[in-house]
Amino acid sequence: MDRQVKAERAWLIPYRISQKIGGFSMRTLSELSRQDVNRLMKEPEPLHRFIEMMADHFYSAVQRIKNVYAGDAALIWKGKPSSAEVVYRFLEFEGIGPKIGSMAANCLAREFKIPFSDYYSIDISADVHVRRVFSRLRLCSADVTVEQVIYKARALYPEFPGMMDLPCWEIGRSWCRPHRPACGDCYMKDLCPTAKQNENGKQDAAPG
Ligand code: SF4
Structure with a gap:
């Protein structure tokens, strides 16, 4: 849905x-x-x-x-399967692609603490908020693609790339809005190059 x-x-x-x-x-x-x-x-x-x-x-x-x-439904993830196997089982459902398959496995692992034998294949779900935050944190360029965010997350934290999904989405929804980001309230402000740039009065060109 x-x-x-x-x-x-x-x-x-x-x-x-x-x-x-x-x-x-x-x-x-x-x-x-x-x-x-x-x-x-x-x-x-x-x-x-x-x-x-x-x-x-x-x-x-x-x-x-x-x-x-x-x-x-619990048989989908029963018995500590690998993350790749769980994502694959979700992909077998009609209408489920890699993004939603990964998101579903991520929810199981992160929110419900379902044990998997590894978390390598749970990718970040790179929606527009996540792409904007990756761009403004200068992890990727301003015109970043979904694929670039996925591979950058894999490079940053190969053990569980999807772990960065929720915090980036929350930052994007709460403070890192397309226009006039509320950097003063964001917990990344001390590390964020864009926040420093905005303090100096320059504009950024992150994805909307
Ligand atoms: S500090 Fe500002 S620009 Fe940087 S991630 Fe947070 S809201 Fe976005």
């Missing part, structure tokens, strides 16, 4: 659906038809800007968990 809508809205969608169907058990979910999911996503108000595509992904993900993982 986390694409082209605010993250807060995207991450609430499963909860909104659980409210509508009275729970979130796999049995309840797996009995929903494709049309049921579409209706739940659409009515009474649309939960996402891409209803049809998100409903399809939601339906097929539930069916995959039911059919491949015996209805138990």
